[in-house]
Amino acid sequence: MTPRARQTLMLVAGAGLLAFFVWGAVGLPDFGHYRGPYGLVINHVAGSERQVTNAVASLVFDYRGYDTLGEELILFVSVVGVATLLRETRGEELPAGRDDATEVPDTSDALRVFGVVVVGVTLLIGLYIVAHGNLTPGGGFQGGVILGSAVLLVYLTGELVMVRWVEPGTLLEILHSAGAAGLVLLGLGGLIAGGAFFHNFLYTGTEGGINSGGIIELGNATVGLEVMGATILMASELLEQLLVVRRGSPA
Amino acid sequence: MSVYPYIVAGWIMVVGFFGIARSRNLVHLILCVSVVQSATYVLLLAIGFRDHATAPIFQGVAPTARAVDPVVQSLTLTDVVVEATVVALLLALAVDAVKRFGTLDPQDLRALKG
Numbered sequence: 001m002t003p004r005a006r007q008t009l010m011l012v013a014g015a016g017l018l019a020f021f022v023w024g025a026v027g028l029p030d031f032g033h034y035r036g037p038y039g040l041v042i043n044h045v046a047g048s049e050r051q052v053t054n055a056v057a058s059l060v061f062d063y064r065g066y067d068t069l070g071e072e073l074i075l076f077v078s079v080v081g082v083a084t085l086l087r088e089t090r091g092e093e094l095p096a097g098r099d100d101a102t103e104v105p106d107t108s109d110a111l112r113v114f115g116v117v118v119v120g121v122t123l124l125i126g127l128y129i130v131a132h133g134n135l136t137p138g139g140g141f142q143g144g145v146i147l148g149s150a151v152l153l154v155y156l157t158g159e160l161v162m163v164r165w166v167e168p169g170t171l172l173e174i175l176h177s178a179g180a181a182g183l184v185l186l187g188l189g190g191l192i193a194g195g196a197f198f199h200n201f202l203y204t205g206t207e208g209g210i211n212s213g214g215i216i217e218l219g220n221a222t223v224g225l226e227v228m229g230a231t232i233l234m235a236s237e238l239l240e241q242l243l244v245v246r247r248g249s250p251a
Numbered sequence: 252m253s254v255y256p257y258i259v260a261g262w263i264m265v266v267g268f269f270g271i272a273r274s275r276n277l278v279h280l281i282l283c284v285s286v287v288q289s290a291t292y293v294l295l296l297a298i299g300f301r302d303h304a305t306a307p308i309f310q311g312v313a314p315t316a317r318a319v320d321p322v323v324q325s326l327t328l329t330d331v332v333v334e335a336t337v338v339a340l341l342l343a344l345a346v347d348a349v350k351r352f353g354t355l356d357p358q359d360l361r362a363l364k365g
Contacts, residue, residue: 003273003358010272014265021261022254030253032302039299039320043307046321047314055307055321060328071329078336085343135310141332208310227332234339241346 051204051212052134060139061219065198068219069183072226076180079230086237107157115157122150126228133220134213140220144227151232155239172229172236179226186215186222256297264290277345277355281338288334292327299323 001009029035039055046058060068126146133139190199202214211217267287274280299320305312307321345355352360 007273010269014269017268018261018265021264022258025254025257025261028254028257028298031256031297032253032300034299034301034320036299036320036322039307039322042321043309043318044314047309053308053310055309055318056324056328059321059325064322064325067325067329071332075332075336078340082339082343085340085347135308137306137308141328238339238342238346 047207049204050200050214050216051207051209052216053208054134054136054139056137057133057139057216057220058213061216061223062198062200062213065187065215065219068223069187069198072180072183072223075230076176076226079176079233082234083237086241112157115153119150119153119157122146122153126150126224130220130224131210131217134216135208135210140223140225141227143220144224145231147224147228148231148235151228152235155236172233176226176229176233179222179224179229182222182225183219186219190215256300257294260290260294260297262290263287263293275356275358277348277357277360278342280357281341281345284341285334285338288330288337291330295323295327295330 042059042063043055046052046055050058050062052058126143128143129138129146130140130143133143187198190201191197193199193201198215200214200216202218204214205212264287267283267285267290270283270286271280274283299322301317301319304317304319307318307324309316309318312318348360349355354360
């Protein structure tokens, strides 16, 4: 099929799909008049039952902990997938010696100074976001990405030097797996202590306190660990490919 | 028009599909896949919205305050994470494709495979 024919076909099909979509959307409740009772109930009980002020966090790590477990395992498996795919090709093309990974970085001093300042601030923000996931917007997923990007900033400012200590990856893999295992253990803890998977079996603290929420706060911490490990692992695997390509073709 | 935000979601989805169909670069194609998926964020959040309501964060707000639906928001969070993993896996596959076929153009890939 020529590109032009495919484009025409896609225009027709897309218009048809959109027409059906609009037809279906007209039957939805009017915008701003959502009627589902589940969310309303959660909004009312999250504060009194779990002492948290972030209703979304109470759903993610407590009331609907199952979903998050599945989601986290998807993340875990896909990181393993990325590593498997990329390491296979890397092994074929890369000789064992890795000395050239310590090439003199060609980043400017200004960028490096900026990096040193920003890395600390970013780490602090990441920890803050993870720790306050039960109270304010944020939590393990968002904070984990920020923590991961703080480490990647080191790479950006230091260029190749960084690859050396991230590349063995064992520490990262342990971090990543510990995060995933932690959430499973939290769920199992509920099963042992309260007879239901993801039963909130810990002291839920006082409302609005940093220690409130019981397993919600711990869940945030484990997910933060895993997401941080996953972000760095994925990015460093892809960056490693960049090095392979650069080395393969002397440009 | 009270269904307008839903139609925006549909529009984003169709635009993404169109981008996938006419893509000549695998990285561009992967970004189009993520555009399609971002339509689901708009749809989910639009469905859970309530008029004159705050975010479901009750920091300094009474628990009885009118707030939007938190269930769809946690679903959106799941959605975002899944999208990130899908994009990462597809990018890894794209790297693989370049190594095997030396091109990022999906059309050339097909010719080389057959």
